[in-house]
Amino acid sequence: MNKTFAVIGLGRFGGSVAQTLDSMGYEVLAVDRNPQRVQDMAQIVTHAIEADSTDEHALKAMGIRNFDVVVIAIGDDIQSSILTTLILKEMGVKKIVVKAVNELHGKVLYKIGADRVVFPERDMGVRLVHNLISPNILDYVELSKDYSIVEILAGDFFKGKTLQELDIRARFGCNVMAIKSGEKFNIAPAATDVIHEGDLLIVIGHNDHLKKLQEQAYGNE
Numbered sequence: 426m427n428k429t430f431a432v433i434g435l436g437r438f439g440g441s442v443a444q445t446l447d448s449m450g451y452e453v454l455a456v457d458r459n460p461q462r463v464q465d466m467a468q469i470v471t472h473a474i475e476a477d478s479t480d481e482h483a484l485k486a487m488g489i490r491n492f493d494v495v496v497i498a499i500g501d502d503i504q505s506s507i508l509t510t511l512i513l514k515e516m517g518v519k520k521i522v523v524k525a526v527n528e529l530h531g532k533v534l535y536k537i538g539a540d541r542v543v544f545p546e547r548d549m550g551v552r553l554v555h556n557l558i559s560p561n562i563l564d565y566v567e568l569s570k571d572y573s574i575v576e577i578l579a580g581d582f583f584k585g586k587t588l589q590e591l592d593i594r595a596r597f598g599c600n601v602m603a604i605k606s607g608e609k610f611n612i613a614p615a616a617t618d619v620i621h622e623g624d625l626l627i628v629i630g631h632n633d634h635l636k637k638l639q640e641q642a643y644g645n646e
């Protein structure tokens with residue numbers, strides 16, 4: 426059976442989470458204390474309810490405990506965000522994901538039992554900087570402090586060569602997981618597959634090794 430989701434706080438972030446879940450075919454309960462936000466979201470998702478999430482009775486009445494995941498996307502009202510997390514935790518919600526606006530807020534959320542804390546602004550900032558520093562890195566996902574997945578645009582260094590010729594694993598210690606060529610996605614690239622200019626290479630590795638590959642491929646562009 427499909428997972429069920431509730432999203433509390435329908436600002437830009439929560440609204441986007443709710444809308445994306447809905448477009449992927451999931452059932453979403455959207456909650457906000459602002460009637461206008463609820464009305465706007467009611468056109469999009471399965472259920473939209475006006476309620477203050479710091480009101481335990483209101484949360485109980487909507488059966489929030491039965492949802493598999495509850496996303497708390499309350500922005501600047503830190504008090505509301507913390508109280509809501511605490512109430513949901515005490516009610517026994519299985520998985521609580523909360524948006525934090527800063528590190529301290531995030532720390533408090535973990536302490537009171539949030540299962541996952543996200544920092545959309547901070548994370549987006551980090552990704553943007555990676556892209557600004559190296560325009561050939563189109564996207565970047567941090568797996569841990571040391572390991573990442575990057576999307577590298579294939580330029581002169583790669584063009585017309587096979588993975589075997591490039592020998593990326595032995596020379597740089599990273600792995601090409603997939604090659605995107607136009608609309609085509611090759612998710613199990615063979616050693617003999619030829620890379621074309623403009624292809625996107627999805628590469629996983631240690632940050633130091635990824636940096637080495639990038640420097641070799643693009644110098645200090």
Ligand code: ADP
Pocket residue numbers: 433434435436437438439456457458459462476477478479498499500501502505
């Ligand atoms: P963003 O930065 O993602 O746009 P906002 O701060 O604009 O975030 O949006 C947060 C939303 O959370 C607002 O729509 C606000 O009405 C809602 N919200 C804040 N506190 C509560 C609460 N206690 N109960 C329900 N909704 C709340």
